[in-house]
Amino acid sequence: MPQQIKRLIIAFASIFVLFLIMQQVLKPDSFGEIGHYRSKSIQENKMRVLHYAGSESCIKCHEEIHLEKSSGFHATLKCEVCHGPSMKHVQYADQFEGGELPDSLILNKPGEREDCLICHQSHAARTKIVFDSIDNSVIKQIDNLKHNPVNKKTKEALKCIDCHYPHQP
Ligand code: HEC
Ligand code: HEC
Ligand code: HEC
Ligand code: HEC
Numbered sequence: 001m002p003q004q005i006k007r008l009i010i011a012f013a014s015i016f017v018l019f020l021i022m023q024q025v026l027k028p029d030s031f032g033e034i035g036h037y038r039s040k041s042i043q044e045n046k047m048r049v050l051h052y053a054g055s056e057s058c059i060k061c062h063e064e065i066h067l068e069k070s071s072g073f074h075a076t077l078k079c080e081v082c083h084g085p086s087m088k089h090v091q092y093a094d095q096f097e098g099g100e101l102p103d104s105l106i107l108n109k110p111g112e113r114e115d116c117l118i119c120h121q122s123h124a125a126r127t128k129i130v131f132d133s134i135d136n137s138v139i140k141q142i143d144n145l146k147h148n149p150v151n152k153k154t155k156e157a158l159k160c161i162d163c164h165y166p167h168q169p
Helices: 003-026 040-046 063-070 079-083 087-096 113-120
Strands: none
Touching: none
């Protein structure tokens, strides 16, 4: 065998041995116990805090709003799309029924024009957003500057929710 090939074999063999050693040293201890991943990652993910509760969980305490929403244009929007992650609220709000909620359970109430325009603003770069799965297949878009921006008498800025009820717009 020519000498240069021998040297190459030695070089490759030592890289391979180094690889095996490094693999043993660096491999996380629970790797490979169940499959080609760290089995401890299952435990770690289970321990993560849940932030979203899902719309079904709101019905128990806010049935009226749920019914209003279900029969209107916003039927397909989930409550938490507008009100934000609500897990803590769902878990603890019933202790404060009829009273005032502590700050940590108060949810976002997105009533500014910008909040609605996230979905309803028309602009050149936005083609109509199409949802295949619902009957109202296109979100109606308005021109923010033309669509009732101010109260003609008082000249104050009108909010969308002055005219549109968000749960049944
Ligand atoms: C266990 C009962 C319960 C559940 C479940 C619940 N809420 Fe509430 N929620 C309350 C109570 C109590 C209040 C305080 C006002 C009241 O008495 O209606 C409240 C108030 C609110 C408010 C108004 C807060 C404010 O600042 O005025 C919003 C918005 C709200 N809930 C949204 C939701 C959403 C979204 C869900 C589902 C993810 C939900 N809630 C689930 C009991 C509940
Ligand atoms: C399109 C966004 C949007 C969605 C979707 C939505 N909300 Fe609201 N919600 C609002 C806004 C905006 C307000 C504040 C209204 C106001 O100040 O007049 C509000 C207010 C509330 C309030 C306070 C009481 C009231 O009637 O003003 C409760 C409770 C509430 N929402 C619960 C829900 C629940 C439960 C769902 C799902 C069934 C839901 N919301 C879905 C935007 C939304
Ligand atoms: C996450 C996206 C989203 C947000 C935020 C949102 N909407 Fe909508 N809206 C929709 C969808 C989807 C529909 C149903 C399709 C349609 O009719 O445009 C709709 C329908 C409507 C309609 C009926 C349009 C028609 O067909 O006549 C009105 C009015 C409306 N929304 C007002 C509002 C107002 C006011 C707000 C703010 C409080 C708001 N929307 C926030 C997604 C959104
Ligand atoms: C002064 C009351 C008023 C205000 C404020 C207002 N709207 Fe309207 N909106 C209406 C009326 C009335 C209609 C139905 C007649 C029409 O199509 O113009 C309408 C229609 C709509 C439609 C359906 C448009 C279509 O093509 O059928 C959408 C979407 C809408 N509004 C969203 C909004 C949003 C988002 C805001 C805030 C940025 C807003 N509106 C503010 C009164 C209002």
